[in-house]
Amino acid sequence: MRKFITLSLLALVGSVLPAQSTEYSVKTGLVNAQGDMVNLTQRHLGYFFEGGVKFTLTEPDLSLYVHAGHLTVRAKQEDLANNCDVKNAWVGLDLLYPVKTTGLTIFTGPTLNTFDVKAQKTGAYPDTSWKFGWRLGTKYQITKSVAVDAVYNFAEWTRFQTKDRLGALQPMAAYRPSWLTVGVSYTF
Numbered sequence: 303m304r305k306f307i308t309l310s311l312l313a314l315v316g317s318v319l320p321a322q323s324t325e326y327s328v329k330t331g332l333v334n335a336q337g338d339m340v341n342l343t344q345r346h347l348g349y350f351f352e353g354g355v356k357f358t359l360t361e362p363d364l365s366l367y368v369h370a371g372h373l374t375v376r377a378k379q380e381d382l383a384n385n386c387d388v389k390n391a392w393v394g395l396d397l398l399y400p401v402k403t404t405g406l407t408i409f410t411g412p413t414l415n416t417f418d419v420k421a422q423k424t425g426a427y428p429d430t431s432w433k434f435g436w437r438l439g440t441k442y443q444i445t446k447s448v449a450v451d452a453v454y455n456f457a458e459w460t461r462f463q464t465k466d467r468l469g470a471l472q473p474m475a476a477y478r479p480s481w482l483t484v485g486v487s488y489t490f
Contacts, residue, residue, distance in 0.1 A: 325356040329451070331485025335375045335388070338459070339479040342386040342419060348375030350483055356398070365398040367409065373481065377422050384467040386427070388479065389418040390457075394437065405443040412436055415457040417479070423467045429460040441487075449487045456480035 333348035340346060352371030359365065370393045377385035394413035401408065413435040420426045435457030443449045458478050463471040 323358045325358070325489050326354070327356065327487050327489040328353050329371075329485045329487035331483055333373050333375055334482040334484070335479075336482060337456075337480040338477040339375060339388055339481055342377075342464075342477070342479075343375045343388055344378035344380070344383065344385045345375055348373055348388075348481075350374070350485070352485070352487075356489075363400065365400070367396040367398055367411075369394050369396065373483070375481075379422070382467060384421045384423045384465055386419050386421045386464075390479070391416050391418075392435065392457075394435075396437070396439075398441075407441045407443070408439075409441065410436070410438045413455070413457065415459075417457075417459050421465060424465040424469050427460075427462060427464075429462065433458045433460075447489050449489070451483075451485055451487065453483045453485075454480070455483065 329352040331350060333350050335343060335346050335348060350371055350373035352369055354367050354369030356365050356367045370391075372391045373389065375388045377387045392413045392415045394411055396409040396411035398407050398409040400406070414432045415435045416430055416432050418426070418430060435455060437453050437455040439451055439453030441449050441451035456478065457480075461474060461476040463474050465471055
């Protein structure tokens with residue numbers, strides 16, 4: 303499976319070699335945790351940063367965006383709970399479609415995510431391998447260099463038993479984190 307994912311990503315990146323232009327960008331903003339990410343942290347807000355390279359083709363009028371990033375959502379501090387800090391690092395490839403004469407771009411693409419989840423009282427959970435995810439977003443270009451965007455992300459993670467504050471195992475459950483990011487990017 304890992305060979306297939308690696309070869310697929312290399313094929314997609316190789317297809318942009320005849321790109322007409324290349325742009326580099328950095329982005330930062332807020333994370334709105336949802337679903338299982340909230341169940342683990344008991345918080346909705348966090349932060350993220352991302353960097354990437356955009357390859358623009360002239361025919362068809364599409365672009366590819368290769369990116370990597372990191373997010374953090376800190377645990378809500380509660381004496382009677384064992385909430386978790388959730389960190390996620392990812393790499394991905396988006397297909398961008400600019401909507402003519404509006405400054406708006408719609409994009410979507412796969413991501414590979416690795417999660418670092420650490421419970422306040424009982425320590426880190428073991429699964430940190432790379433997992434598949436997907437994202438869908440929209441970007442609005444304010445100036446030639448500055449844009450704002452909103453992106454919905456979801457990923458698989460693992461199936462495991464969480465622990466309560468005393469270390470007792472809870473029932474087995476599958477965890478599939480999802481989150482919304484709202485950010486500002488600078489292109490150079």
